[in-house]
Amino acid sequence: MQVEKKRVDEYIHETTDFIARKVDEAGAEGVVVGLSGGIDSATASALAVEALGADAVHGLVMPTGVSDDENMSDAERHARDFGIGYDVVEIQPVVDAFLDGHPNGVDDTEAVGNLAARVRMCYNYLVANEDSLLVLGTGNRSEMLVGYYTKYGDGGVDILPVGGLYKTEVREVARELGVSEDVVEKTPTAGLWEGQTDEEELGAPYADVDDFLRAYVDGDASVEEAGDSAGIGEETARRLVDLYQRSEHKRKTPPYPGFGR
Template identity: 55%
Template sequence: MTATETIARADDPLDLTLSAEELDAHREHITDFIASQYEAAGADQAILGLSGGIDSTLTGYLLVEALGAENVHALVQPSEVNREENMSDAERVASELLDVEFDVVEINPLVDAFLDAYPDAAEDTTATGNLRARVRAVLNYLVANHEDGLVVGTGNRSEALVGYFTKYGDGAVDCHPIANLYKQQVRQLARHVGVPDDLAGKESSAELWEGQTDEGELGMGYDTLDSILALHVDGPLSTAATAKEIGVETETIETVRELYEASEHKRRAPPGPDRLH
């Protein structure tokens, strides 16, 4: 984001705070879900990509609670655009906070091999960013196939509804344990289960290219996005009513609606024609 760009923020964002009882209920619901998915798959390991961000950190905590540290294998997959502190956080989460087996796999050589094969895309920031996400997915499944593992995703509800993930990249997983939580609630549950505040409150970034941040790319703060999703996309309020309720321009509401509608294909299996009778 440049100095001239601004991020839309609601004057009065919707309070999505969960009570302690609700957080306990979500915790139990998610860990039960993880255990049932693991058992149904007949898996020997849960494979988790750790980025150092709050989504993968919370997912890691819940995986260990549900399955035990001995049944979780984390992959830390840095590239040249990753901030060193995020990769350090990922290794800290794996080794100090979760005490799980983990491997560090540098993906630059693999990304470079693809770009050498098709150099026309080398200067395309979006294409190369998505390539990094897809390379990580391939590695996750390589390890999962070798270890009879279940690839566990880290996507939350806010990002899923606006398509803020890479199709067949970070969206290519066997299950998404925190899929029902808005981003605000991810941070709440993280603190509730004991994630240190420096991790629970850190700025979110998919780090698909240098300097990228989630809020900068989305053009709005997560509190604003969550409010629009809860009131307008998931909820009953019109564009005008939502804008008035939280104090943002109607254009911001329309942007979120457009993202939701344009990303529908990401939330569904690839289509095919109807069967002939």
């Protein structure tokens, strides 16, 4: 689904105002953002440059042993293209230190991948605290709704400039901002383990996922109606609903007893 240029321009204007306002309200000097070499971090950081100027945006490229070299190269190239100062922080030794300290060892690829995401969050906040910055998140609406992110990992941020955009909409905004086309069209991956791709884990292309979520979450369609409108089978539709429902806790602050208040 292609977004009208007018709507893209309006979104960019609204979002850059939002970023500048939130940084000002926090009394911060700018933002820090993890750069993965993918479209979401490229778009979020480009919006921040538009809002604040490149000098107020600091990038962190944080590879692990399973990170794709091309993605890391693309992350650095994107930073140079937009004038973003950045540091490369090899986080594998930190991940290994955590694993070495576990009394029983860890043999769970997903758990280790989530650990790496949380280590990145720690470095983002270390730099943010040191330099009076906000942590700029890179998650989009598609990922937020199905819980396709790590709680207190890439979900541990201060502001989410592309959090209101579906993945397919992020691509249109990225193009308008001048993000490199090879990054825009790159196969999406969280990069948490070797060979992982987003769409394989979700069980459907992002275009179909977005169409389903628009109908089911934003509209009032039933599971069956939303599945039909997206052109996906019932099994995939119910899997997406299950992901949406089970990830509700990620979209809320931790619960606590009210004691009548």
